[in-house]
Amino acid sequence: MARKRNPNGAGSIWQRSDGRYEARVYVPQPDGTRARKTVYGKTWEECDTKRQELVLRDRQGVPTPTRSARLSEWLPHWLEEFVKPERKKTTYAKYETHIRLYLVPHIGSKRLENLGVADVRRMLAAVTAKASAATAKESHRVLRSAVSAACREELISRNVVQLVPAPRVQVRELKPWDLDQTVAFLEAARRDPLYAAFVLAVALGLRRGEILGLRWSDIDLDRRTLTVRNQIQRVQKELYADSTKNRRTRVIPLPLMCVAPLRWQRLRQAAQREGAGAAWEANDYVFTTRSGRPIEPRNISRSFERIADGAGLPRVRLHDARHGCATLLFAAGVPPRVVMEILGHSQIAVTMNIYTHVTEETRREAIGHMDRMLRRRPVAG
Incomplete structure (x- = not known):
């Protein structure tokens, strides 16, 4: 039985000298041109199936490179x-x-x-x-x-x-401040213009960009809640507002220790707005420059490091305050799921594996429990 002849543009099939079947079809290329693509099959039917797939891609306008790109x-x-x-x-x-x-x-x-x-x-x-x-x-x-x-x-x-397995990376050992060091830092930062920002970093574990992306509309001081919606990021020459890292909004209860610094920040900003007059850039951000513009992320890190150095504290990054917050919450007995929600992680494994650090006091307390449970009681005479 004779094979049906394919319509124009649908390619053709013939048997090669090695017994296989070969088909060639003109297909579109990524650059908009057309080129001939060759497919092979052990049988006529196998080759025809591949030919039809090429014809279908052509009709759908899907490019089929005749040779893969570099x-x-x-x-x-x-x-x-x-x-x-x-x-x-x-x-x-x-x-x-x-x-x-x-x-x-x-x-x-x-x-x-x-x-x-x-x-x-x-x-x-x-x-x-x-x-x-x-x-x-x-x-x-x-x-x-x-x-x-x-x-x-x-x-x-x-x-x-x-x-190919990815290279093994030695995890950097993180050693966030303990409770006494954290309190010492807050005392040293009390007179700094960004004091309220540092309180939020320490008490709530907010990311640097999330702190700078806070707007007054996100904060309810009467109900003591804070909503994390946005972040400020610097990419090359552009400073811009973006959604949070995992694109999720979260509402966090505000500790009492955060309320007074935020009220002070609002009064301070009102004075700056009045002093700047028409030059003030109205954007509702909680933390701004003297003209109302968003603060550069690197500048808040520099202030954090400068205060820590002045207080004689071990050198840590601003982001490490987030690690310290998680550790303190765990030490206080806060459930892992709650810590995860406060920090804004998408997976609890991140909270458990990266952002918690067992302190010496916690280890001693745990061993103390074992000592009390397993201590051998004296045998009655």
Whole structure:
């Protein structure tokens, strides 16, 4: 029985000298041109199925590259078309840095279909030597995501990056301030213009950007509640307002120790607004410059470090106050789920594994319980 002839543009099938069947179809390319794509099959039916898939993609306007793109082409394309519309600006900026500094220089000349395990290993070794294991691990994650997107787009059939384990990174040992050190810092910061901000960082574990993104409309001092909705971020030359890290809004009860500093901050800001006059930038932010503009994130960190140094305290980051808050909440017996909600984590594992640090006093108290339970009682005579 004679095979039906395919309509124009649908390609054709013939049997090769090696017994396999071959079909060629003109398909659209990512750059808007058209090129001929060849597929093979052990049987006529298998080859015809592949041919029909190409024809269907053509009719749907889906590009089918005849040859996979180089990573130097695919990675920027993935960044602009897949990452930029869906992810935060901070994520986009971080990915762009890894692509520009590490991935393209080391494996940019490789085509997607030719990228091998050895290429990925060499790239990771080079990045580790040039920067650090942590940087190489992040580059691995970026590359894995980009190649996974290429698989979903059916540009390649497998993701070889998943076959290569990411470098092991030695976790930095965090040692947040204990209770006495935390109290000493607050005493030293009492006269600082950002005192209320530091109280919120210590008592509620707010992220730096969340503190700077607070608006007066988010705070109810009478009902003693604070709503975390936004954050202020700096990405390259842009200072902008964004949603929270996990895009979730959370309402936190305000401790009494936060109320008076916030009232003081409102009075202080009112005086600044009056002094600035028409130059004041009205935006309702709780913490602002003398002209009402949002505070640069790096500036609040500098103030935090300056006060800590002046008080003779161990050097920690402002973000470490968040770790200290979690530790103090756990030491006070607050359930892990509640701590998770206060800190705004999306997973309780983050709260348990990263943001809690067992103090010496807590360890001694735990061992004391064991001592009381297991202590051998004297035998009656």
